[in-house]
Structures are given as structure tokens and as C-alpha cells.
Amino acid sequence: MVTAQSINELTTEALENNPGVKASYARFEAEMQTIAQANALPDPTFSFGYFISPVETRVGPQRMKFSLAQMFPWFGTLQAKSDMRTHLAEAAYQEFLDQQQLLELTVRKTYYDLWEIHERVDFIEENLILLISRRELALSGFSVGKNSMADVIRTDIMIEESVTKIRLLQDKIIPLEFQMNAVLNRSQQDSIRIIDRFDSSSLDLPQVADTSLFQNRNIQAVRSRIKAAEAAEELATRQGRPSFGLGLDYVLVDERTVQGLDDNGQDVIMPMVSMSLPIFRKKYKALTQEALLRKEAMEFSEQNMVNEFRSKLELKKYAVESSAENAELYREQVTKAEQVRDLLISDYSNSGAGYDEVLAIEKQLLDYQIKTIKVIREGLIARAEFLYIIAQ
Template sequence: MNRNNIYLLLVFMLAGLGVYAQSPDDYYQIAAENNPGLKAKYAAYEAALQKIPQARTLADPTFSFGYFVSPVETRVGPQRARFSLTQMFPWFGTLKAQGDVAALNAEVQFQEFLDARNALFFRVAQAWYPLYELQQMQRLEQENIRLLESFKTTTTQKYENGMGAMVDVIRVDLLLNEAQIELEILNQKEASLLSRFNALLNRAYNAPVEVVDSLTDMDLLPDYRKDSLLVNHPRMAALDLKVKSGEAAERVALKQGLPKIGWDSIMCWWMSAAIWL
């Protein structure tokens, strides 16, 4: 539990880094901080943690009070009122078993939080990489337009000086026009990608996004296999924990069916004095 809490704090305490070039990891942190569904999952986990000490404590004692309109005659005098304080003790091991169920349920909530976080990160990556590709293509087209404009100036000067053909100028114009149209198409496509990406970050649809210039290689774990995905997947872990929680709840039910030990303190009030029985 403590290790998971420390890991979770590292996820949420890192803030966004403005509009400078950012990697997917930076946007994962922003999405985790701004996503209400993920916050709700973590709040459910915290609520489950609060139930653990409650499950391991005794039930509240029962206090009762009775007043006799007509005094009841007893061997020590007329009885006017009766006070009773009762505390029930469950069978041995019941409280520990209840605590185990609560702890397992809390761990289930945490694994479900991790599953929701991973799903959010996956959606962010799905939206970020097309945006990265588009911005790289925009940079290439802008550089291509710059080179074509420079080449157009050169071919035009050569044609005016009688050192070049008109066909070269026309060819450069066609290529330049094609590159400008392609850049405009990319700019229009960028708006929809930005809107989709910013929606995942829960911020304004037109908020600027600057991606890194290049990507770094991702090293796969040496034991990366399909079966390891099932073993380490939070959803599979949550299902296993639910099974264990059900088994622990069954043990609690058996113990709760066993006899309970009660302690009862009664105080009666007579007209003359109050004594403990």
C-alpha cells in the first residue's frame, strides 16, 4: 500500500510544463491531473482505505435507558430508572478477517485506478503521435516552400537575363503552388487533431501543443512477452483480488455465525441511592 501511494503521488504532483516542446510523458501527467474520471477512481481508492480501520474495530456499544412511571419495588427499595451499557465481542479472528476483506477491496480499487490511468495514457498516445507526425510534415513542407521560393527567384532572374527557359519558371510555380496547398491541408487537419488531443487533457480545444523535434527509442523489457501482459495487467490483478476478497468475505460470514461474547453493565436508580449491579 505505501509503495503504491508513493508512486501515485509522483504521478499527480508533477505539473504541466507550459507550451514548450513536450514529450508524451509530459502530457500523460497533464491528462492524469485534469481527468475527472481518474480522480474519481482515486477518490474511491482513498474511501476504501478509510474502511480498513473501521472494519477492524469493535462495534459501538449500545446504551439504553428506561424510566418507570410507577416505581418497581425491589428488595433494596423502589426502582425508578434503569441504565444499560452493552458491548458485543465477535468470535476470535472475526475483526482481522473483516480487515482483510477491506484491505483487499482497497487494493481492487487501486488496481482499477491503474487500469483507468493506463487506458487514459493509451488514448493520449493515440492522439499525440498523429499530431507529432502532422507537425513534422508541416515543418518539411515549410522548408520545401522556402527552398522553392528561393529557387523561383533564381530561375526568374535567369529567365530575365536570357540564361534560362520559361518552362523552368512555370515548373517551379507549379511545385510551389502544390506545396502551399499541401501545407494548407495540413493546417486544416491540425485543428481537428488539436481539438481531440486537448479534449483528453480536459483543457481548451485550441490550446497550443508543441511536440518534441525527435523521438527517442523505447527500450522493451527483457521479459516482454504476451503472457507477461496478462500477469502484470491491472485489470487481471483486480479480478484476482476480487476472488481473494470473496474468499475472505466467506470466512467472515462463517465467523459471524459463531457465538458472540457480550458484556453488559446495568445501573439502576432507586429513590434512596444509585448502585451498580
């Protein structure tokens, strides 16, 4: 099956079907579920006790007891826990968005590689047609004694080289199509037909502000984790304070056989208040220190990312601009080489001399054409990486 899709259509399909993106989104959804868990109070406790040997009281023997209790953490503890989980969910969401952008970058890189190979094949096939015509010209000249058979043989050598190059390039297409189909999560037998066309005008870069770098999804995720560490520090502080509990005991009391006893068999209802005593402070100090160290680690990671991405941004910008300049240079060289080739062909047709120069300029022309698409492909990849860094 041959699929003809633009690069934007392939990107959309990959975002919809790629298992890696789906897994990343599932991780985000899982983090979202922890927010509701963080807001919940501890489960209430219910207990039942039966007196095997009844406890005798003035109003009768106690037979059984029911207890219900609910603990409440210190004020703000649940909010701090919820804030921490919310920031972690935000980090997971930014990582999901980064996974999408990485996938788009992979699709674009593979598409540009396929485009370059198809363009190379097209240029070599065009050159092959020209070589065949040159061979006919050399053979015609040989038949009338204007040149030697060596011209024909040299042309045959170049034709064989071109055929081999085409076959090797076509073989190289197969693993790239496998890679693209794997990203798209579809049959490995599907072929990709390249329909987009690129030139030096495709290498324009958008104007970016100094703050654009901070839109990078990885940096956004780290910033969310820094906020989560701050919330964890607050949570550790509040967990080190007492928790309070409210409860109720209900005791069933049997009646005594004594007549005229006030409150005979009166059941007992006993409200209760409890409080935890967090007196072992080492645990809570360690929790606070852990949160502080995690925050410090994330801040260092953020600074490292900013420095690394800022450096990469400049390198990618240079790569795009240099590719555009080289593409224009090679395009001019192609034009001049075509002019030289036409002049040499005219001279050879008239005199039968200079066939080496004809073959040399044909080879040089093909070299300029291949260099043009090579630098454009390199520029396109650098541009895609540039846009990935600034999350565009």
C-alpha cells in the same frame, strides 16, 4: 500561448493535473477509509427506563433503570472484514495506477499524432520550395524555347495542391491541441510546440519475460478482487456464527419507610451476557454462495484478460518490428529517389526534356518521406501500447 515541452514533461503535467487521475486517487482514498470502519466493533447501546408505576420489592420500590451493553462478533469476523476491505483498497490502487498509465498512453498518442503532422508540413513546405525553384527553371527554359508553357502550368498545379495540403494539415493540428490541453487540464488556447524528434531507432522494444504480462494493472486489480472474494467467503462463514454481548443493568431503588430493614433502598446491579442465534441459515448460505460466485467471475475475468493481453502483446510487437523495417526501407528509397531526382534535373537543365519525370520523382520522393514518418508514428503508438500492457 505557445508551450514547448517534451513528451515526458507533458506526461508529468498531465499526471499532476488531470481530473480523471485525481478522481481515481480519491476513490482509492475512499476505499482506504473503509478499512478502519471494518475493524471497529458495533456501537455499544445505552438505555434508560423510568417506572411510572414503581415495582415494589422487599428493599423498596424500583424507580428507574440504566442499561449498557456491547456486542462482540464471532472470533475472526472483524479480521475477515478488514482483509476484504484491504484487498478492495488494493484493487482501487491498481486501478488508479492503470488510470495513470492510460493517461500517459493518451498523451503519447496525441503527441505522436502532432509530431507526424508537423513533420508532414515540414516535408511538404520543403517540397513546395523545390517546386517553386522548378517552376523558375521551367519558366526560364520556356523563355529560351527549350520547353513548353505546359511545364510551368503543371508545376503551378502541384504548388496549389501543396499549399492546400499544408492548410488542411494545419487545421488538423487544432483539434489535436484541444485534446492535449483537455488531458492536461489547461486553457484550450495554448498551443503545443513539438520539440522531440523520432526515427526508427525510437522503436526499440525492451526484453520481456513471460511473467511480465502479469504486471498489468488490470490483472493486478482483478487478482486483488479475487482475494477480496475469498475474504468475503470467510466473512460470510463467521457471520453465520453467534455473536456475544456483555452488559450491565443498574436499577435505582427508593428506601421503604419500614425501620430496621436490611439493605433498605439498596440499588440493583445486574451483569448480563447475551448471544445471538443465527438460526435462519438461508441468509448466510446465500452470502457464502455470492462470495464464491464473485470469486469465480473474477477468475474467469483474469483468464480472459491474460488471453486478450497476450494476443495484443504479440500483435503490438509485430506492429513495432514491421514499422521499424518499413521505416528503414523508406529511408533507403528516399536516398535513391534523391539521386534519381538530381540526375533528372541535370538532364532537364541541359536538354529541356523529361520534365514529367522530374515532377513524378518529386512527388514520389515526398510520398516516401511521408510514408516514413507515418510508419514511425504507427510504430511509436504500438510501442506505447506494448509498454502499457506490461505496465512499463
